Amino acid sequence: MFEYLCKKGVADAFFLCRAGASVRQGSSGGASRAIMESVYALRRRGSCRLDPRAVYRETEGRSRFEVSAQRMPKLPKSFLSRLRAQTPATVDLAPHPDADTLTAFAERALPAPERASVALHLAACADCRATLELAFGADALPAPATAPGRWSGAHLWRFLIPALAAGLVLVFVLPSLHRTEPVRIAAMRPLPRPEPLPGPAASVPTPTAPAAPVREPARARASSPPVALFAERPPLPSLPSPSAGLTAQTELMASKLIQSQALAAAPPPPPPPATASSHSESVEVFAAEKSIVPVQQAPAPSQGEAPAAAQGGQSGQTRLRTNAEIVAGQSQAPPATTYFAPSVAAAQDRLARQKVSALQASTAEVTQTASAAPAQQWNAALPEPAARWEICRLVDHRHLVHGNVCQVSADGTRRAVAIDPSVELLAVASQGAEVWAGGAAGALYSSTDNGLHWQRSVVSATAPGQNQDATLTKPIVAIDLSVPGQVRIATSTGETWILRDGLWRRKTD
């Protein structure tokens, strides 16, 4: 026993052994019970992780049920004698039940009459009893599956806790596995705020920047909703001196990207005027390990300045607003750092596209509305025309990053656009440059400039004759822009909301 307990790592094994040896001489089960109580006490102190019942079985050589069975009323000897006389060691009781029947018997899958006849045979036939005992009674073998409802409390708790844990894992992990973005973002991390840059030459953070920031927990990311644009951009002509921000891995990947893009010899965009802006602090941008390269920092717009999207040709000057600003409906937005996501390699991209096509097929009913968008009326600020919008699932270390939509160009290239990571988006639709996206808890976002700027709308019944207290709080599962001048929204509960002439109306099916 000492060896057993030492092997199991019990700190007070000696104490347990002494206690066991002193009591074990006498009553049956007394010593083992004392040891079991000691193990319980040790567990409460946290110095032992042993199962007390297993210790009991080990020290006593049998379970507590065996011990308690000794205290039950004894079978009358006359009866036992008769029973033995009717149960010979070997007897030919053919036909014996076959292996199939024995299995069904042990797994309680036989109907009652057949079970009784098999039990009767087993009671009289030592060979079949031995077969059953060897096949299903051995400790080393896993117990056969029993019928539902026959689990005792001990079994229940033994399996309930792992089952609950597995359930939690399924609840939180499985959705993210099923909604994987094609270009899997393995190490999404918020980049440090861009340092104020002295001049135009230093406006581009370099991939050789040292000191990667520590990965921020997903919870923290969710609590600070970022606004970012992941977009493909032409290569850069040169890389300025390093600044803080990228991990070594990102550096390596980014340098490869830049090299490959330099080989492609695409014309570089004109360098934007770099300005050190304190407003950039309010913007948090996620950088993907493989494909996100910070390109340039947008200039700080002045009051009343036209949106960056309207600045055709200034592809690097896209300006985004924070969610807080969007929700608050502020017209003046601080400048933001824009990060672009060039494709890593054509093969990877192709593979990723195939994956996302398969994954998004499962949400086809949600994104069907988005697929109907025309491909001709794209905002000029975007580098290439897009065909449609789709719901985009981004996964960061198996954590689903919500709040993204995907802009799909005519050639199949996708760009993820982060709107609000605190909201799971379920539907997106577009009509020309007008894009609407909706999701959980009635969250509704709209953009009139092809997704460059987003405005959150609170949907409440404002039309005359409607209950003015009615507010949309249900998940938005479909958006329809096919009727000119109308936005139609369907919720998971069957409600339909219609925006017409600037007023929301609710229709309930």
Place this chain on the structure above:
Amino acid sequence: MDRAGIPLNETLASPFTALPIEPALLARLYERSGAARFGLSLSDLAAILEDVCARCLHATAAADVRSLLESLRIEELVLARACAAGHDSAWDVFVARYRAKLYEAGVAIARDESAGHELAGSLYAELYGTRVDADGRRVPKLLSYSGRGSLEGWLRALLAQDYVNRYRAGRRDVSLEVVEQAGHQFASAAVADPAAPEAGPVREALEAATGETLRELPAEDRLILVSYYLGGATLARIGRMLGVHESTISRRLDRTVANIRKRLVQRLRHKGLSARQAEEALESDVRDLQVDVRISLQERSG
């Protein structure tokens, strides 16, 4: 696809045709079984189910058929039948799922690694089919799996049967005395022992009461009593044999023994014995006399 060259339909065909299987149930079972991935059609599955019903059911009432089909482990049944038909991908699945378990079970049953591997290897060959029928076709043992229990449990039962058969054959070859010593002498001694104290009406009453009580004992309770008192199995072992927890066996054993005592006493008192006489009669046994004599002889010699 057909590894053994056996046409699938011929392997699965059954003469049992008058089976009331509802089409909806059949379609549901087909979907649940995953038969399509092994190339089995709906009619193939129907043939399998008819075969199972023919072997497991004595009546073909619709309720019985439905109850049986609903309780089948349909996926494992289809896998076994597809393997028996020589479907390659089915064998791949079978090997991946059960081969290691089969060998583990063999070692656990034989309690010896080489013997266990031999046992499992022999069964593995039989599963594929070493016997041939009159037409020269191999007869895979997997065809005898009906799907009422788990496939893994069925494999273990086959291993155990094989082991017991080998052991019993070897044992009979060695000695028959061991078998004779297992308990027959008690029955004859009980009848012939002149020292039985309650000769006469008490003895007759006791034998009658014991016989009646034993006859009305439920089969499963009898199995528990035999396994525990005569077979020396532990409660946990009996529990695993019967598919319940050992605490259930403990409670059931307690209740059964108490009921037996109560009924015996009731019957003996009904036959005119007093309560004290009945209690004394219950504990009278030829075995006690033998043991007493033996012990007393040992004490005297000591």
